[in-house]
Amino acid sequence: MSEVAAPTSAIQSPWQVDRFVVVTALVGFALLGGLIWLETAPFMVALFAIGTVLGIALYHGAFGFTAGWRNLVVHKRGAGMRAQLLLFGVTSIVMVPLLYSGQPGLIGAVAPVGTSLVVGSFIFGLGMQLGGGCGSGTLFTVGAGNLRMIITLVFFIIGTVVGSIHLPWWLDQPGFDPVPLVASFGVTGAIVLQLVGLLLIARWVSRIERKAHGQVASDELLWKQKGQGFWRTLITGRWPFTWAILILAAGNVLTLAIGGAPWSITFAFNVWGAKALQSIGVDMGQFEFWQWEYPAMALKDSLLTNIPSVMNFGLLLGAMLAAGLANRFNEASRNKLQGRPFLAAVVGGLLLGYGARLGFGCNIGALFSGIGSASLHAWIWFACAFGGSYIGIRLRPWFRLPN
């Protein structure tokens, strides 16, 4: 997520809602949902609705990878990071057995392990800190009207298209086929192994926090937001991490059950960019990536039949709705974007896009869904992206971005 759009937990009195934004988001939801219903199939409408709920959860939960990682490195606070680990653990417990239940048509988020993954995820991590968000973070902050993140998104899309053109070359560098942990350890063994891994990281995070502050603030385990009633918290945010964790986990599992594959975001950016280039006469079919079966199908057919695109549209509208309910739409764009922060959005966006394509996804598609699928590549992605993010955090002051 972005560091610039998180709703505050401060008590807002009186309760104000941005009616224009809320109504616009609902009309958009009805129009696009109706079109998807008429032209595709009911399960696509369900996925569109899930995307919308995920957008609300990301915004109201201020659930962030980028800020969570930075808070650990800079402020030695680990609640955000532990919330992510909890999310991965909960999802893995449900998703791994579902994937390997023998039900036909379910595909996990597994990917090759090699040079492409290592380089891509490292670049992505670097881009996260300069661009101001990961895949989901960029999208939900754009939905909430953040102008800086629109710049990041545009260059994110450009980066994914360039990455798609280069990916075949990267795949020819040293690497090997996907390693599903279930193949070596069985379903239970893979889940236990992953939970142990997540627990060890959580202990490391807590140790850093305890060393710096003398105690661990376990905000990730709160069920209730201080100072606000349940309904007001539900509608205007900010949600406790636990709410966001449960909804994001349920959303990803439902996406797998309904769509046949776990939640992913950045492939849609690839398709949007390639379609834009095609519309101005570029023959994308000349590039190897776009000759592969799935990208070729996605490029040829309607965006409304592409699950990541449909869910992304829902996510954008969900974040817009949530920002309207919180009366904070476009709030992060009051300051004019110029100079080095603008450059950071451009460079960050390009790195995010290029890295996402080489690394087989973003924090959602590669990390969250990857661990949910018990794939080794997700763990390597995590380590390399965190390394890149660490460098990105050190570079932020030069771009005049606050740490």
Next chain:
Amino acid sequence: MNPAYRKGRVLAVLGAILILIVTDHLNSPTFAFNSGQGNVQTALSQKDESACAPCGAPCPSTRN
């Protein structure tokens, strides 16, 4: 406090996105199929179960 955005601008951006989505759809095989053309191949629920990654990349072992 002044509003942080202009309503017209928000509507224009959303309208433009909707037009792009609809234009893309009107030129797609799915729309042609829905309009009664039987000889088009649509890709509802696009998936490639033989791929090695969510983006459809092949396995490194299958590459020369």
